[in-house]
Amino acid sequence: MTTRLITTRQDRGQAIAKLEGQIKRIDANTYEVLSQSGNGTYEVLNTSIGWMCQCPDHVYRGVKCKHIHAVLISQAVRAEVAIRRIKPITSVTECIYCGSTDLKKDGLRKNKSGAIQKFKCRTCKRYFSFNIGFEKMKHNPQAVTTAMQLYFSGESLRNTQKSLRLLGVEVSHKTVFMWIRKYVKLMKAYANKIVPNVSDAWRADEIRFKVRGNMKYLFAVMDDETRYWIAQEVADRKHSHDCFNLFEQSKNLMGKQPRTIITDGLYSYAVAAEVVLDEAKHIRHVRLQGDVHNNKMERMNGEIRDREKTMRGLKTKNTEVFQGMQIYHNFIREHQALGKTPAEACGIQVEGKNKWLTLIQNASKS
Ligand SMILES: [Zn+2]
Numbered sequence: 001m002t003t004r005l006i007t008t009r010q011d012r013g014q015a016i017a018k019l020e021g022q023i024k025r026i027d028a029n030t031y032e033v034l035s036q037s038g039n040g041t042y043e044v045l046n047t048s049i050g051w052m053c054q055c056p057d058h059v060y061r062g063v064k065c066k067h068i069h070a071v072l073i074s075q076a077v078r079a080e081v082a083i084r085r086i087k088p089i090t091s092v093t094e095c096i097y098c099g100s101t102d103l104k105k106d107g108l109r110k111n112k113s114g115a116i117q118k119f120k121c122r123t124c125k126r127y128f129s130f131n132i133g134f135e136k137m138k139h140n141p142q143a144v145t146t147a148m149q150l151y152f153s154g155e156s157l158r159n160t161q162k163s164l165r166l167l168g169v170e171v172s173h174k175t176v177f178m179w180i181r182k183y184v185k186l187m188k189a190y191a192n193k194i195v196p197n198v199s200d201a202w203r204a205d206e207i208r209f210k211v212r213g214n215m216k217y218l219f220a221v222m223d224d225e226t227r228y229w230i231a232q233e234v235a236d237r238k239h240s241h242d243c244f245n246l247f248e249q250s251k252n253l254m255g256k257q258p259r260t261i262i263t264d265g266l267y268s269y270a271v272a273a274e275v276v277l278d279e280a281k282h283i284r285h286v287r288l289q290g291d292v293h294n295n296k297m298e299r300m301n302g303e304i305r306d307r308e309k310t311m312r313g314l315k316t317k318n319t320e321v322f323q324g325m326q327i328y329h330n331f332i333r334e335h336q337a338l339g340k341t342p343a344e345a346c347g348i349q350v351e352g353k354n355k356w357l358t359l360i361q362n363a364s365k366s
């Protein structure tokens with residue numbers, strides 16, 4: 001008897017999960033499920049003692065009701081979405097000039113910081129080296145990607161330059177910055193074409209930072225569940241900043257609207273959300289120290305603060321710095337709470353030991 005009842009509740013939950021618009025995700029631990037008898041909605045909460053629902057079945061019988069089943073099933077469906085793999089390109093199969101596959105390895109080409117495999121095409125008799133994304137660079141991929149890792153994990157340009165010197169790479173800090181701008185631009189254009197599987201609850205927040213004594217604000221939108229950094233914009237002012245473009249960008253890049261947009265209550269978010277994210281419920285979350293909203297944006301705050309110390313001397317309009325931070329945040333650095341990168345949480349797996357290299361190679365080929 002009991003077994004049959006549980007099966008029935010699970011089946012009903014499955015039926016609810018299959019229908020459009022029955023479950024609304026408020027955040028990772030809060031859902032609203034439409035009452036199937038048409039009497040409003042039930043709140044389904046993930047608490048320290050397990051999932052709770054407001055419906056009579058759960059409240060009076062203490063059972064896992066169909067609403068809880070529906071939420072759990074809808075979560076499982078999201079998790080099953082196919083993973084997109086971005087693989088390193090480790091070998092060359094055809095001539096870059098004529099496309100012939102009749103190639104011969106022709107020793108190594110030495111440059112200032114390492115060696116690169118050279119090839120001779122037996123068909124057109126031309127030589128080329130395997131160096132996707134770094135074709136005209138005097139320095140090898142290792143030097144360039146090491147510089148990016150150092151810089152985006154918080155080192156100053158000068159420290160990055162000094163560390164490179166220890167590896168035998170002699171470049172000025174201006175050259176390092178040139179590399180960063182060039183490759184961030186390339187990777188950003190590539191990243192914009194990838195649509196991550198973000199959740200239906202997004203957060204918008206602004207982070208203060210100073211450049212040469214002037215206060216600036218980074219407005220950012222982040223996915224609540226995966227912490228994927230969706231879009232951003234640098235502004236001179238906080239209260240009078242127009243957030244239309246920020247939300248428009250977010251919607252276009254993700255190819256959808258969220259069902260919930262959580263903000264700190266800044267008026268400009270409300271104005272823009274009402275027009276641009278018109279399908280979303282806007283939740284104004286007044287910030288309290290140590291609260292959830294704050295914690296979720298906290299890491300990004302830390303990333304900006306680290307950067308702030310090293311940004312003196314740079315112009316803020318160097319948006320590549322923020323775009324690079326965004327790439328580092330989404331694709332490179334593992335998020336402690338998630339145990340994976342935000343991109344991985346969204347079904348995008350960048351493979352290879354050197355993820356910078358994998359991204360640059362794929363960005364150059366696309
Ligand atoms: Zn219920």
Ligand SMILES: [Zn+2]
Pocket residue numbers: 095096097098099100121122123124125126
């Ligand atoms: Zn050829």
